[in-house]
Amino acid sequence: MPSDPLAWIDEELQVLQDQGLRRRLSVREGAQSPLIRLDGREFLSFGSNDYLGLAAEVMGPDSLRGLGDVGWGSGASPLVTGRGRWHAALETRLAEFEATEAALLFPSGYAANVGTLCALAGARDAVFSDAKNHASIVDGCRLSRAQVHIYRHLDMDHLAQLLAEAASFRRKLIVTDSLFSMDGDCAPLAELADLAEHSGAMLMIDEAHATGVFGENGRGLAEQMGVEHRVPIRIGTLSKALGSIGGFVAGSRRLVDWLIQRARSYVYSTAPPEAFASAGINALQIVRQEPWRRRQLQTRAALLRQRLAHDGWNVGASSSQIIPLIIGEPERTMLLSHQLRERGVLVPGIRPPTVPVGESLLRISLTYRHTDEMVDRLVESLGNCR
Ligand SMILES: Cc1ncc(COP(=O)(O)O)c(C=O)c1O
The missing domain is CATH 3.90.1150.10 (Aspartate Aminotransferase, domain 1)
Incomplete structure (x- = not known):
């Protein structure tokens, strides 16, 4: 009998078990x-x-009826025939909500981070990433093939030093969670914007846990800290305070147009069902009105x-x-x-x-x-x- 090539999994699982x-x-x-x-x-x-208790609320019977004849599955990726008018409507509402020129929907926040990082940075570039960034940012950094510089959590002096040492790259990108998902602490967004502007780096922030919760209009910590106009790449997700599913990128039309060309997690994945877009529109309305x-x-x-x-x-x-x-x-x-x-x-x-x-x-x-x-x-x- 040949040995089972997957037998090693039992041993590894036991190691995890022993380590708690x-x-x-x-x-x-x-x-x-x-x-x-x-x-x-x-x-x-x-x-x-x-966070806002919307998960059980945003997809009531009225919303389902209002969807009309869209069916369930979208049947294709957005660039082929998968993008329906509810997707387009949600993108328009997201751009209005975020007060940006444009927004683009991804199947998840994970996909938004991975796709955006890979579209914006490549082998000749450098990415600067907080040590406690979410796994989707970590994975996006790795997949991008850029040289990744990890700065100590929230340590702006360390980031400044790494930026100064990495002068010879084609492009630089600083990326951070705005609200850190496990520790609940916040990135110093104004200082990050200063460093990005000073070093000519792109600044990307992930508002996954802050959207809907922080800011006068619920747009997140960039709004709360008054730096939205200095953050050109904003990631969000509908899966947390917005009670639904799906990630998004908000920014300039130019940025969104580039992501449509190059963000592989967008281009090569089937568009989510349109019903999710209807739920997202409802959620944005509740965030605004309540x-x-x-x-x-x-x-x-x-x-x-x-x-x-x-x-x-x-x-x-x-x-x-x-x-x-x-x-x-x-x-x-x-x-x-x-x-x-x-x-x-x-x-x-x-x-x-x-x-x-x-x-x-x-x-x-x-x-x-x-x-x-x-x-x-x-x-x-x-x-x-x-
Ligand atoms: C900071 C952060 N970004 C992105 C994601 C991924 O979002 P989604 O669950 O919509 O894929 C998460 C999920 O936990 C997160 O904590």
């Missing part, structure tokens, strides 16, 4: 909400990115951060609805997560490789739909797990 790093899937029943049923059990959940959702979320998040810090938890540098409890070791992190589960409270434990070794954390994700009572229950349950 093996991941397992669950099944949710019903819509996303703070009270969910997971693997047959009820939980109070702090484990979704549905600013109290994001304001209430911010207020509650600030209070929760204070309470947790007061109780002795290390919430890092979070200044947002994403609140980490930094524990350190994966085993202790997963034990706490498990103890909370036993009490019916779901707070995901985050381990390497999602976070660096030694920085495992419990990731509390607060949403507009969490009530004061739910937050009290979380704080009390955490107190009981110490």
Whole structure:
């Protein structure tokens, strides 16, 4: 009998198991909400990115009826016959919302980051990327074949030094999350814009977790920090606060035209169903018309951060609805997560490789739909797990 060429997987899985790093899937029943049923059990959940509570709202029966005769599948990539009028309408609304000339929809935020990075940087170029950028940015950097310079998290002196040392490249691109997805802290966008302008680099920011949550109009941290006009490449996703699915790039018409030519994750992937575009349009309208959702979320998040810090938890540098409890070791992190589960409270434990070794954390994700009572229950349950 020839040996099984996939047998090595069992050994590798066992290694992960022994290190406390093996991941397992669950099944949710019903819509996303703070009270969910997971693997047959009820939980109070702090484990979704549905920050404005729109996931269960944006695709009601009225929206489905309003879609008319578009069917479900789009049947082709956007450049062939896959782009329908709902896709085009959502792109127009996204550009209006972002106050940019144009916007382009991708199947996911992941695809938007990978496709945009590869379209803008190549083998003769240099990319400067924050050490804690999301995996989709990391993968885009790698795939682009550019020389990648990783600067220490939020360290502008380090970035300036790397930029100065890399003077001989054809093009330079600085890329960062605006709101970091695991630590809930924010990039210094004004300083990044200064450095980009000074060094002639392109600046790309990923507002995945900030869209809908920050800024007077909900456009994100670039709006909140007053630097939108200095950020020419803005990435967003409909999959988090906008309660849906699909990534987008907002910027100049020239940028979008280039992405249509060269962003392979856009060109070589089937356009998502048009129904998703209808949901996106609804979500943008709610973000515009109901600013109290994001304001209430911010207020509650600030209070929760204070309470947790007061109780002795290390919430890092979070200044947002994403609140980490930094524990350190994966085993202790997963034990706490498990103890909370036993009490019916779901707070995901985050381990390497999602976070660096030694920085495992419990990731509390607060949403507009969490009530004061739910937050009290979380704080009390955490107190009981110490
Ligand atoms: C910062 C950041 N960018 C991009 C993405 C990918 O977005 P999507 O889930 O829409 O693919 C994520 C998802 O977690 C993210 O955290």
